[in-house]
Amino acid sequence: MSRIQIEGLTRRFGAVTAVDHVDLDVPDGDFLVLLGPSGCGKSTLLRMLAGLTPPSAGRILLDGRDITATPPRDRDLAMVFQSYALYPHLTVARNIGFPLRARRRPRPEVASRTETVARVLGLEELLHRRPRELSGGQRQRVALARALVRDPGAFLLDEPLSNLDATLRTATRAELTELHRRLGSTFVHVTHDQVEAMTMATRIAVLNAGRLEQVGTAAQVYDEPASVFVAGFLGSPAMGLLPGRIEHVEGSLRVLAPDVDIPLGGPDPEDAGREVVLGIRAEHLLLVEPTAAPRPGAALLRGTVRLVENLGSEEVAHCLVGDARLPVRGPRPLGLAAGDPVTLTTAPERVHLFDPASGRRLVRRPASAGTAAVSTHVPDLSAVSPS
Amino acid sequence: MFVELDAPAPVAVRAVPPPSRSARLRRAGRSLVPYLYLAPGLVLLGIWVYRPLVQTGQLSFFSWNLLPTTPMVPVGFENYERLFTLPEFGTSIWRTVVLVLGLLPFTVVVPVAVGLLARRVRGRAAVIYQALVFAPLLIAPVAGAAVWQWLLDPRSGAINQVLGTTTNWLQEPGPAQLAIIVITGWHVLGFAVLVVAAGLAGISDDYAGAAALDGATPGQVTRWITLPLLSPTLVFLVLMTVLLSAQWSFPLIDTLTNGGPAGATTNVYYLLWDYGFHSFDAGLGAAAGVIFFAGFGVIAAALVALSDRVTFHDN
Numbered sequence: 138m139s140r141i142q143i144e145g146l147t148r149r150f151g152a153v154t155a156v157d158h159v160d161l162d163v164p165d166g167d168f169l170v171l172l173g174p175s176g177c178g179k180s181t182l183l184r185m186l187a188g189l190t191p192p193s194a195g196r197i198l199l200d201g202r203d204i205t206a207t208p209p210r211d212r213d214l215a216m217v218f219q220s221y222a223l224y225p226h227l228t229v230a231r232n233i234g235f236p237l238r239a240r241r242r243p244r245p246e247v248a249s250r251t252e253t254v255a256r257v258l259g260l261e262e263l264l265h266r267r268p269r270e271l272s273g274g275q276r277q278r279v280a281l282a283r284a285l286v287r288d289p290g291a292f293l294l295d296e297p298l299s300n301l302d303a304t305l306r307t308a309t310r311a312e313l314t315e316l317h318r319r320l321g322s323t324f325v326h327v328t329h330d331q332v333e334a335m336t337m338a339t340r341i342a343v344l345n346a347g348r349l350e351q352v353g354t355a356a357q358v359y360d361e362p363a364s365v366f367v368a369g370f371l372g373s374p375a376m377g378l379l380p381g382r383i384e385h386v387e388g389s390l391r392v393l394a395p396d397v398d399i400p401l402g403g404p405d406p407e408d409a410g411r412e413v414v415l416g417i418r419a420e421h422l423l424l425v426e427p428t429a430a431p432r433p434g435a436a437l438l439r440g441t442v443r444l445v446e447n448l449g450s451e452e453v454a455h456c457l458v459g460d461a462r463l464p465v466r467g468p469r470p471l472g473l474a475a476g477d478p479v480t481l482t483t484a485p486e487r488v489h490l491f492d493p494a495s496g497r498r499l500v501r502r503p504a505s506a507g508t509a510a511v512s513t514h515v516p517d518l519s520a521v522s523p524s
Numbered sequence: 525m526f527v528e529l530d531a532p533a534p535v536a537v538r539a540v541p542p543p544s545r546s547a548r549l550r551r552a553g554r555s556l557v558p559y560l561y562l563a564p565g566l567v568l569l570g571i572w573v574y575r576p577l578v579q580t581g582q583l584s585f586f587s588w589n590l591l592p593t594t595p596m597v598p599v600g601f602e603n604y605e606r607l608f609t610l611p612e613f614g615t616s617i618w619r620t621v622v623l624v625l626g627l628l629p630f631t632v633v634v635p636v637a638v639g640l641l642a643r644r645v646r647g648r649a650a651v652i653y654q655a656l657v658f659a660p661l662l663i664a665p666v667a668g669a670a671v672w673q674w675l676l677d678p679r680s681g682a683i684n685q686v687l688g689t690t691t692n693w694l695q696e697p698g699p700a701q702l703a704i705i706v707i708t709g710w711h712v713l714g715f716a717v718l719v720v721a722a723g724l725a726g727i728s729d730d731y732a733g734a735a736a737l738d739g740a741t742p743g744q745v746t747r748w749i750t751l752p753l754l755s756p757t758l759v760f761l762v763l764m765t766v767l768l769s770a771q772w773s774f775p776l777i778d779t780l781t782n783g784g785p786a787g788a789t790t791n792v793y794y795l796l797w798d799y800g801f802h803s804f805d806a807g808l809g810a811a812a813g814v815i816f817f818a819g820f821g822v823i824a825a826a827l828v829a830l831s832d833r834v835t836f837h838d839n
């Protein structure tokens with residue numbers, strides 16, 4: 138049982154800052170997914186947790202105990218490497234039993250634990266093979282078995298599914314979730330795959346260029362992305378983003394951009410003239426019959442279809458609105474073809490606003506304050522939505 | 525009415541006509557190209573390695589004193605019979621074994637220890653340290669031997685002064701063999717250290733990291749993970765030592781001891797050279813060469829077969 142707390146953790150490699158002042162609190166039993174594009178510092182952060190890379194600054198606490206300088210073997214953590222790092226000269230059985238042998242457990246215990254774990258993961262047939270005689274999926278299981286055999290306080294997984302084919306990845310995803318549910322241990326899972334993050338995580342921490350962008354449940358990071366980066370990184374197709382400006386028109390606020398007019402409601406004259414980045418998810422854009430007269434006060438976006446993608450059950454039309462590309466998703470058939478003019482509408486509460494300079498989400502303060510504010514601080518786990 | 529959906533229609537394939545004569549020739553010409561690239565190397569190998577080998581085999585059945593004016597007399601297997609009755613043949617093999625065993629610490633044990641300890645040296649310091657270790661290999665053996673001769677001088681040599689001994693290093697059988705082993709070892713140590721460093725660099729850090737997380741102490745990581753994964757390199761070094769020790773030591777023996785005192789430093793290479801070019805018994809030298817070639821060939825094959833069995837590759 139382990140709670141992991143990270144305070145101002147930083148790692149520099151020469152001029153590169155791989156991890157930049159990351160603060161995280163992973164409660165016991167959490168399944169935290171570190172999500173971010175390749176090279177954003179996920180592996181470096183995980184290796185610092187494991188004790189394989191010393192941090193340049195910051196502290197790591199395990200159950201309140203400072204383990205920043207503790208060697209890896211005394212940390213009570215198990216890790217699955219992206220390369221799996223199965224010892225090539227040892228059989229599957231000896232690979233799985235390694236953590237117990239290294240801790241000088243009695244031989245019968247090593248044998249019985251190895252056998253139990255192998256049975257759980259369906260590896261009994263493979264116990265006498267060497268790693269090079271295994272398929273990618275089997276290697277992944279052996280790596281997992283080696284992590285499981287010792288019953289560690291927390292599991293660190295570095296892109297464990299990235300070397301598997303799509304079918305196996307989906308199946309293994311479900312298995313890992315099930316394993317987490319059964320064990321109740323803390324998992325820190327690194328991935329660049331948003332589907333993995335959305336489906337497995339109890340919490341997602343989104344990293345970008347070494348910095349923490351947002352921490353929250355899958356619903357929070359998807360529905361209320363804290364920054365332009367998070368908004369664009371999660372979701373497929375990615376959220377459409379376009380620059381706009383808040384104007385005060387006839388007693389109410391509207392977001393205006395070329396061919397775009399979205400009412401925000403409420404009189405907030407202070408915000409008039411503010412430049413913003415406007416984001417709308419593909420599934421929140423609706424087609425308006427071109428012949429129908431626009432409902433007064435409704436959001437309106439006009440553009441041209443550039444490309445229609447068939448996803449099987451749905452279609453995605455990529456539309457050009459002003460200079461920006463906005464994907465529109467809807468049931469098939471959408472009845473659109475490349476070159477068609479489209480008129481779109483959306484519910485104003487589905488529109489995300491971001492500050493163009495900082496990229497942070499703009500949230501409306503309650504009426505008393507009456508202004509949109511930039512949420513500049515990165516929330517920690519206890520405060521998931523920007524305050 | 526329901527009708528079954530047709531399976532995808534078979535695609536009509538037009539058979540390619542069999543190649544004509546000229547096309548076949550052209551194809552043969554194309555497959556010849558790689559051999560043409562290899563040809564210069566193969567020709568040189570043939571002239572400088574296999575032709576002398578065959579000639580040595582032929583020479584071993586003749587009696588000849590190397591003088592162009594003297595005729596070569598065919599003697600059948602007489603050279604081989606003589607060889608096996610000469611006591612120095614057996615003792616030279618034994619001395620070669622001692623030489624190989626004496627060199628193994630320099631080519632395997634010390635390089636592994638140095639390689640493991642030096643893994644923490646990084647950047648510029650690593651370059652300087654590797655240059656220092658590698659330097660002896662760049663010194664011509666004969667030049668090195670001259671300096672060592674001076675260091676080993678029984679009266680004024682630095683070695684005796686430091687050790688506080690009065691040993692006549694190159695004139696007493698035991699010390700002479702020891703001196704040859706140590707000087708040869710000093711020469712090849714740098715090469716072996718570099719080979720070990722390259723072998724260690726080829727092992728992914730993930731294994732040591734995984735083992736450390738699995739609870740292994742640094743000593744256990746070295747013994748259970750690093751050394752087994754280094755085994756291909758270690759086998760290579762053992763193979764080199766067994767096959768090449770006698771050759772490595774040759775220039776030193778020739779300069780420092782001439783195989784003496786009383787044959788104490790005469791190993792198999794020095795012996796066959798001695799037969800041919802000191803005793804001018806070319807046939808006997810050639811016979812010894814053939815025997816050693818066959819012997820080392822068998823040893824090499826056995827070691828290669830063994831290495832396939834005991835080594836593990838990091839794949």
Ligand SMILES: Nc1ncnc2c1ncn2[C@@H]1O[C@H](COP(=O)(O)OP(=O)(O)O)[C@@H](O)[C@H]1O
Pocket residue numbers: 150153154155173174175176177178179180181182
């Ligand atoms: N050992 C290292 N030496 C120098 N730079 C490194 C090292 N490890 C990682 N980096 C750099 O740190 C950044 C983050 O790397 P990494 O944590 O591996 O990213 P991720 O796992 O998210 O793909 C990258 O820019 C990478 O080049």
Ligand SMILES: [Mg+2]
Pocket residue numbers: 179180181219296
């Ligand atoms: Mg990585």
